[in-house]
Amino acid sequence: MRKLIVTEFVTLDGVMEEPTPWQAGHASPEIGLFKREELFSSGALLLGRMTYEGFAGYWPTATDTGEFGERMNILPKYVVSSTLQAVAWNNSHLIRENITGEITKLKAQEGGDILVYGSGELAQFLLERGLADQLNLLVYPVVLGSGKRLFGAEGAGLKLVDSQTYSSGVVRLSYALGAKA
Template sequence: MGSIVVFENVSLDGVTQDPTGEEGFSRYDWRAALAPADREAWDKLILDDALGAQVLLLGRRSYEFFAARYPSRTGRLADRMNSLPKYVASTTLEDPGWNNSTVLDGDIVDEVARLKHTVNGEIRVYASSRLVHTLIGHDLVDELRLTVFPLVMGAGNRLFDRTGTPKPLRLVGTRTVGDSLAHLTYQAG
Protein backbone atom coordinates (compact mmCIF):
# COMPACT_ATOMS: atom_id res chain seq x y z
CA MET A 1 0.00 0.00 0.00
CA GLY A 2 1.22 3.46 -0.87
CA SER A 3 1.65 6.41 1.43
CA ILE A 4 0.87 9.99 0.54
CA VAL A 5 3.74 12.33 1.33
CA VAL A 6 3.17 16.05 0.90
CA PHE A 7 6.30 18.12 0.31
CA GLU A 8 5.74 21.87 0.55
CA ASN A 9 7.86 24.98 0.68
CA VAL A 10 6.33 27.34 3.25
CA SER A 11 7.10 30.75 4.64
CA LEU A 12 7.43 31.23 8.41
CA ASP A 13 3.79 32.33 8.50
CA GLY A 14 2.63 29.23 6.59
CA VAL A 15 2.15 30.70 3.11
CA THR A 16 2.66 28.31 0.20
CA GLN A 17 1.35 30.51 -2.60
CA ASP A 18 3.65 31.48 -5.48
CA PRO A 19 7.13 30.79 -4.04
CA THR A 20 8.72 31.42 -7.45
CA GLY A 21 6.99 34.76 -8.01
CA GLU A 22 5.80 33.57 -11.43
CA GLU A 23 2.06 33.44 -10.73
CA GLY A 24 1.64 37.14 -10.08
CA PHE A 25 0.66 36.94 -6.41
CA SER A 26 4.06 38.22 -5.37
CA ARG A 27 7.02 39.12 -7.54
CA TYR A 28 9.36 37.75 -4.90
CA ASP A 29 11.18 34.49 -5.64
CA TRP A 30 11.81 32.91 -2.25
CA ARG A 31 14.97 31.25 -3.49
CA ALA A 32 16.48 34.56 -4.61
CA ALA A 33 17.45 35.58 -1.07
CA LEU A 34 19.16 32.26 -0.32
CA ALA A 35 22.93 32.22 -0.12
CA PRO A 36 24.48 30.02 -2.85
CA ALA A 37 25.33 27.27 -0.33
CA ASP A 38 21.73 27.30 0.97
CA ARG A 39 20.36 27.09 -2.58
CA GLU A 40 22.68 24.17 -3.32
CA ALA A 41 21.54 22.37 -0.14
CA TRP A 42 17.88 23.02 -1.03
CA ASP A 43 18.42 21.72 -4.58
CA LYS A 44 19.94 18.52 -3.12
CA LEU A 45 16.99 18.14 -0.74
CA ILE A 46 14.54 18.39 -3.65
CA LEU A 47 16.48 15.86 -5.73
CA ASP A 48 16.77 13.39 -2.85
CA ASP A 49 13.05 13.75 -2.18
CA ALA A 50 12.10 13.14 -5.82
CA LEU A 51 14.37 10.09 -5.96
CA GLY A 52 12.39 8.60 -3.05
CA ALA A 53 9.01 8.94 -4.78
CA GLN A 54 7.33 6.21 -6.82
CA VAL A 55 4.51 8.39 -8.15
CA LEU A 56 3.60 12.08 -8.38
CA LEU A 57 0.10 13.26 -7.47
CA LEU A 58 -0.60 16.84 -8.49
CA GLY A 59 -3.43 19.30 -8.74
CA ARG A 60 -4.15 20.64 -12.22
CA ARG A 61 -2.45 24.02 -11.80
CA SER A 62 0.70 22.51 -10.30
CA TYR A 63 0.71 19.85 -12.98
CA GLU A 64 0.53 22.51 -15.69
CA PHE A 65 3.34 24.48 -13.99
CA PHE A 66 5.66 21.45 -13.88
CA ALA A 67 4.60 20.14 -17.32
CA ALA A 68 5.52 23.48 -18.89
CA ARG A 69 9.06 23.29 -17.48
CA TYR A 70 10.39 19.79 -16.90
CA PRO A 71 10.08 18.14 -20.33
CA SER A 72 12.65 20.59 -21.74
CA ARG A 73 15.02 20.46 -18.75
CA THR A 74 18.03 18.21 -18.30
CA GLY A 75 19.78 16.81 -15.26
CA ARG A 76 19.00 14.28 -12.56
CA LEU A 77 15.94 16.08 -11.16
CA ALA A 78 14.44 16.62 -14.60
CA ASP A 79 15.13 12.99 -15.53
CA ARG A 80 13.36 11.83 -12.37
CA MET A 81 10.37 14.15 -12.70
CA ASN A 82 9.93 13.24 -16.36
CA SER A 83 10.16 9.50 -15.76
CA LEU A 84 7.83 9.23 -12.75
CA PRO A 85 4.21 8.19 -13.26
CA LYS A 86 2.06 11.29 -12.73
CA TYR A 87 -1.56 11.47 -11.60
CA VAL A 88 -3.46 14.73 -11.95
CA ALA A 89 -6.53 15.62 -9.91
CA SER A 90 -8.67 17.56 -12.38
CA THR A 91 -12.16 17.72 -13.78
CA THR A 92 -11.10 20.08 -16.59
CA LEU A 93 -7.81 18.69 -17.95
CA GLU A 94 -8.56 16.40 -20.86
CA ASP A 95 -5.26 15.61 -22.53
CA PRO A 96 -2.19 15.72 -20.32
CA GLY A 97 0.79 16.24 -22.55
CA TRP A 98 3.55 15.29 -20.12
CA ASN A 99 4.65 11.68 -20.49
CA ASN A 100 3.44 9.06 -18.01
CA SER A 101 0.46 11.22 -16.97
CA THR A 102 -3.04 10.09 -16.04
CA VAL A 103 -5.99 12.33 -15.16
CA LEU A 104 -8.04 11.39 -12.09
CA ASP A 105 -11.35 12.95 -13.06
CA GLY A 106 -13.74 11.16 -10.74
CA ASP A 107 -14.35 11.84 -7.07
CA ILE A 108 -10.85 12.79 -5.96
CA VAL A 109 -11.17 11.24 -2.50
CA ASP A 110 -12.20 7.89 -3.97
CA GLU A 111 -9.61 8.10 -6.77
CA VAL A 112 -6.76 8.86 -4.34
CA ALA A 113 -7.86 6.13 -1.93
CA ARG A 114 -7.75 3.65 -4.86
CA LEU A 115 -4.34 4.98 -5.92
CA LYS A 116 -2.99 4.39 -2.40
CA HIS A 117 -4.02 0.74 -2.73
CA THR A 118 -2.33 0.26 -6.11
CA VAL A 119 1.02 1.97 -5.46
CA ASN A 120 3.76 0.32 -3.46
CA GLY A 121 5.78 3.19 -2.01
CA GLU A 122 5.55 6.94 -1.66
CA ILE A 123 3.03 8.99 -3.59
CA ARG A 124 4.52 12.47 -3.63
CA VAL A 125 2.43 15.65 -3.71
CA TYR A 126 4.26 18.83 -4.66
CA ALA A 127 2.96 22.41 -4.68
CA SER A 128 -0.73 21.49 -4.88
CA SER A 129 -2.30 23.41 -2.00
CA ARG A 130 -5.94 22.98 -3.04
CA LEU A 131 -5.45 19.25 -3.46
CA VAL A 132 -3.54 19.10 -0.16
CA HIS A 133 -6.46 20.79 1.64
CA THR A 134 -8.77 18.05 0.33
CA LEU A 135 -6.36 15.25 1.19
CA ILE A 136 -5.78 16.54 4.72
CA GLY A 137 -9.51 17.10 5.22
CA HIS A 138 -10.17 13.43 4.37
CA ASP A 139 -7.24 12.02 6.38
CA LEU A 140 -5.44 10.75 3.28
CA VAL A 141 -2.05 12.35 4.04
CA ASP A 142 0.42 10.08 5.78
CA GLU A 143 3.34 12.48 6.06
CA LEU A 144 4.10 16.18 5.66
CA ARG A 145 7.58 17.41 4.74
CA LEU A 146 7.85 21.14 5.13
CA THR A 147 10.80 23.25 4.05
CA VAL A 148 10.46 26.50 5.96
CA PHE A 149 11.89 29.57 4.24
CA PRO A 150 13.07 32.42 6.48
CA LEU A 151 10.55 35.04 5.42
CA VAL A 152 7.14 36.32 6.41
CA MET A 153 4.77 36.89 3.50
CA GLY A 154 1.97 38.54 5.48
CA ALA A 155 -0.69 37.33 3.03
CA GLY A 156 -1.35 34.46 0.68
CA ASN A 157 -2.81 30.98 0.63
CA ARG A 158 -1.66 28.88 3.54
CA LEU A 159 -1.11 25.18 3.78
CA PHE A 160 -3.57 24.77 6.65
CA ASP A 161 -6.27 27.28 5.69
CA ARG A 162 -9.15 24.81 5.54
CA THR A 163 -8.54 21.79 7.72
CA GLY A 164 -12.00 21.92 9.31
CA THR A 165 -11.17 19.84 12.36
CA PRO A 166 -7.93 19.47 14.30
CA LYS A 167 -5.47 17.05 12.67
CA PRO A 168 -2.96 15.61 15.14
CA LEU A 169 0.56 15.30 13.74
CA ARG A 170 3.70 13.76 15.20
CA LEU A 171 7.09 15.39 14.60
CA VAL A 172 9.45 12.68 13.35
CA GLY A 173 12.30 14.71 11.90
CA THR A 174 13.97 18.10 11.95
CA ARG A 175 17.05 19.29 10.19
CA THR A 176 18.68 22.42 8.92
CA VAL A 177 19.13 22.75 5.18
CA GLY A 178 22.08 25.01 4.52
CA ASP A 179 22.26 27.81 7.07
CA SER A 180 18.78 29.29 6.66
CA LEU A 181 16.15 26.66 5.94
CA ALA A 182 14.40 24.28 8.32
CA HIS A 183 13.08 20.94 7.08
CA LEU A 184 10.35 19.46 9.29
CA THR A 185 8.78 16.05 8.87
CA TYR A 186 5.44 15.19 10.48
CA GLN A 187 3.45 11.98 10.35
CA ALA A 188 -0.31 11.88 10.64
CA GLY A 189 -1.92 10.68 13.82
Protein backbone atom coordinates in the same frame (compact mmCIF):
# COMPACT_ATOMS: atom_id res chain seq x y z
CA MET B 1 0.65 0.11 1.05
CA ARG B 2 2.26 3.23 -0.34
CA LYS B 3 2.57 6.38 1.70
CA LEU B 4 1.26 9.65 0.35
CA ILE B 5 3.77 12.42 1.12
CA VAL B 6 2.87 16.09 0.74
CA THR B 7 5.78 18.53 0.45
CA GLU B 8 5.20 22.27 0.69
CA PHE B 9 7.33 25.40 0.71
CA VAL B 10 5.92 27.82 3.29
CA THR B 11 6.93 31.12 4.83
CA LEU B 12 7.43 31.49 8.57
CA ASP B 13 3.90 32.89 8.82
CA GLY B 14 2.40 29.95 6.90
CA VAL B 15 1.97 31.38 3.40
CA MET B 16 2.40 28.81 0.65
CA GLU B 17 1.37 30.87 -2.37
CA GLU B 18 3.75 31.55 -5.28
CA PRO B 19 6.99 30.50 -3.58
CA THR B 20 9.44 31.46 -6.33
CA PRO B 21 9.79 35.17 -5.38
CA TRP B 22 10.27 34.59 -1.65
CA GLN B 23 12.55 31.58 -2.06
CA ALA B 24 15.19 33.78 -3.69
CA GLY B 25 18.38 33.92 -1.70
CA HIS B 26 17.59 30.80 0.33
CA ALA B 27 18.81 28.05 -1.98
CA SER B 28 21.31 25.60 -0.55
CA PRO B 29 22.94 22.34 -1.63
CA GLU B 30 21.26 20.61 1.33
CA ILE B 31 17.79 21.53 0.09
CA GLY B 32 18.73 20.28 -3.37
CA LEU B 33 19.92 17.00 -1.86
CA PHE B 34 16.68 16.60 0.12
CA LYS B 35 14.55 17.29 -2.97
CA ARG B 36 16.61 14.79 -4.99
CA GLU B 37 16.33 12.07 -2.35
CA GLU B 38 12.63 12.73 -1.99
CA LEU B 39 12.01 12.44 -5.75
CA PHE B 40 14.16 9.35 -6.24
CA SER B 41 12.55 7.49 -3.34
CA SER B 42 9.07 8.10 -4.79
CA GLY B 43 7.20 5.89 -7.22
CA ALA B 44 4.68 8.45 -8.51
CA LEU B 45 3.70 12.11 -8.43
CA LEU B 46 0.23 13.37 -7.53
CA LEU B 47 -0.36 16.92 -8.73
CA GLY B 48 -3.08 19.53 -8.91
CA ARG B 49 -3.88 21.17 -12.22
CA MET B 50 -1.87 24.36 -11.80
CA THR B 51 1.28 22.60 -10.62
CA TYR B 52 0.90 19.99 -13.34
CA GLU B 53 0.57 22.64 -16.04
CA GLY B 54 3.66 24.45 -14.77
CA PHE B 55 5.71 21.24 -14.58
CA ALA B 56 4.41 19.94 -17.94
CA GLY B 57 5.42 23.23 -19.53
CA TYR B 58 8.95 22.98 -18.17
CA TRP B 59 10.26 19.45 -17.56
CA PRO B 60 9.67 17.78 -20.94
CA THR B 61 11.84 20.33 -22.76
CA ALA B 62 14.23 21.39 -19.99
CA THR B 63 17.89 20.92 -20.76
CA ASP B 64 20.78 20.28 -18.40
CA THR B 65 18.53 18.88 -15.67
CA GLY B 66 20.34 15.54 -15.55
CA GLU B 67 18.94 12.60 -13.64
CA PHE B 68 16.46 14.80 -11.76
CA GLY B 69 14.80 15.92 -15.00
CA GLU B 70 14.84 12.38 -16.36
CA ARG B 71 13.14 11.13 -13.20
CA MET B 72 10.49 13.87 -13.36
CA ASN B 73 9.68 12.87 -16.93
CA ILE B 74 9.67 9.09 -16.34
CA LEU B 75 7.64 8.88 -13.12
CA PRO B 76 3.92 8.17 -13.35
CA LYS B 77 2.02 11.41 -12.78
CA TYR B 78 -1.57 11.52 -11.51
CA VAL B 79 -3.33 14.84 -12.04
CA VAL B 80 -6.41 15.83 -10.06
CA SER B 81 -8.52 18.26 -12.06
CA SER B 82 -12.16 18.86 -12.86
CA THR B 83 -11.30 21.21 -15.74
CA LEU B 84 -8.56 19.48 -17.74
CA GLN B 85 -9.83 17.31 -20.57
CA ALA B 86 -6.53 15.55 -21.26
CA VAL B 87 -2.94 15.35 -20.04
CA ALA B 88 -0.07 15.11 -22.52
CA TRP B 89 3.12 14.94 -20.42
CA ASN B 90 4.73 11.50 -20.54
CA ASN B 91 3.15 8.90 -18.25
CA SER B 92 0.40 11.25 -16.98
CA HIS B 93 -3.05 10.11 -15.88
CA LEU B 94 -6.07 12.30 -15.18
CA ILE B 95 -8.24 11.90 -12.08
CA ARG B 96 -11.51 13.78 -12.55
CA GLU B 97 -14.07 11.94 -10.43
CA ASN B 98 -14.22 9.98 -7.18
CA ILE B 99 -10.95 11.62 -6.14
CA THR B 100 -10.86 10.09 -2.66
CA GLY B 101 -11.56 6.61 -4.03
CA GLU B 102 -8.98 6.90 -6.82
CA ILE B 103 -6.27 8.13 -4.45
CA THR B 104 -7.11 5.35 -2.01
CA LYS B 105 -6.65 2.85 -4.88
CA LEU B 106 -3.29 4.42 -5.79
CA LYS B 107 -2.10 4.13 -2.21
CA ALA B 108 -3.08 0.44 -2.12
CA GLN B 109 -0.94 -0.38 -5.19
CA GLU B 110 2.57 -1.76 -5.00
CA GLY B 111 5.45 0.63 -5.62
CA GLY B 112 7.22 3.59 -4.13
CA ASP B 113 5.56 6.36 -2.19
CA ILE B 114 3.35 8.95 -3.87
CA LEU B 115 4.76 12.47 -3.74
CA VAL B 116 2.72 15.68 -3.89
CA TYR B 117 4.66 18.80 -4.85
CA GLY B 118 2.96 22.12 -4.13
CA SER B 119 -0.57 21.76 -5.48
CA GLY B 120 -2.06 23.84 -2.67
CA GLU B 121 -5.75 23.05 -3.13
CA LEU B 122 -5.02 19.36 -3.61
CA ALA B 123 -2.77 19.34 -0.52
CA GLN B 124 -5.58 20.89 1.53
CA PHE B 125 -8.04 18.32 0.17
CA LEU B 126 -5.71 15.46 1.10
CA LEU B 127 -5.03 16.80 4.60
CA GLU B 128 -8.71 17.49 5.31
CA ARG B 129 -9.69 13.95 4.34
CA GLY B 130 -6.86 12.16 6.12
CA LEU B 131 -5.40 10.83 2.87
CA ALA B 132 -1.86 12.14 3.44
CA ASP B 133 0.51 10.08 5.56
CA GLN B 134 3.40 12.52 5.83
CA LEU B 135 3.82 16.27 5.51
CA ASN B 136 7.19 17.82 4.75
CA LEU B 137 7.28 21.56 5.30
CA LEU B 138 10.25 23.56 4.10
CA VAL B 139 9.85 26.71 6.18
CA TYR B 140 11.57 29.77 4.73
CA PRO B 141 12.70 32.64 7.01
CA VAL B 142 10.33 35.08 5.34
CA VAL B 143 7.20 36.81 6.67
CA LEU B 144 4.68 37.99 4.06
CA GLY B 145 1.75 38.92 6.29
CA SER B 146 -0.88 37.70 3.85
CA GLY B 147 -1.46 35.10 1.20
CA LYS B 148 -2.84 31.61 0.74
CA ARG B 149 -2.17 29.37 3.70
CA LEU B 150 -1.91 25.61 3.92
CA PHE B 151 -3.91 25.13 7.10
CA GLY B 152 -7.38 26.33 8.01
CA ALA B 153 -8.78 26.49 11.51
CA GLU B 154 -8.72 22.74 12.23
CA GLY B 155 -5.66 20.85 13.41
CA ALA B 156 -4.24 18.04 11.33
CA GLY B 157 -2.95 15.71 14.08
CA LEU B 158 0.72 16.34 13.35
CA LYS B 159 3.54 14.39 14.98
CA LEU B 160 7.07 15.64 14.30
CA VAL B 161 9.22 12.74 13.08
CA ASP B 162 12.26 14.55 11.70
CA SER B 163 13.70 18.03 11.20
CA GLN B 164 16.72 19.63 9.65
CA THR B 165 18.07 23.17 9.54
CA TYR B 166 19.80 24.17 6.31
CA SER B 167 22.65 26.64 5.98
CA SER B 168 20.35 29.12 4.20
CA GLY B 169 18.08 29.41 7.25
CA VAL B 170 15.37 27.16 5.83
CA VAL B 171 14.06 24.50 8.22
CA ARG B 172 12.57 21.20 7.10
CA LEU B 173 9.90 19.78 9.38
CA SER B 174 8.61 16.28 8.63
CA TYR B 175 5.37 15.22 10.27
CA ALA B 176 3.47 11.96 10.42
CA LEU B 177 -0.22 12.64 10.09
CA GLY B 178 -2.77 11.17 12.43
CA ALA B 179 -6.42 11.68 13.21
CA LYS B 180 -7.76 15.22 13.34
CA ALA B 181 -7.58 16.83 16.75
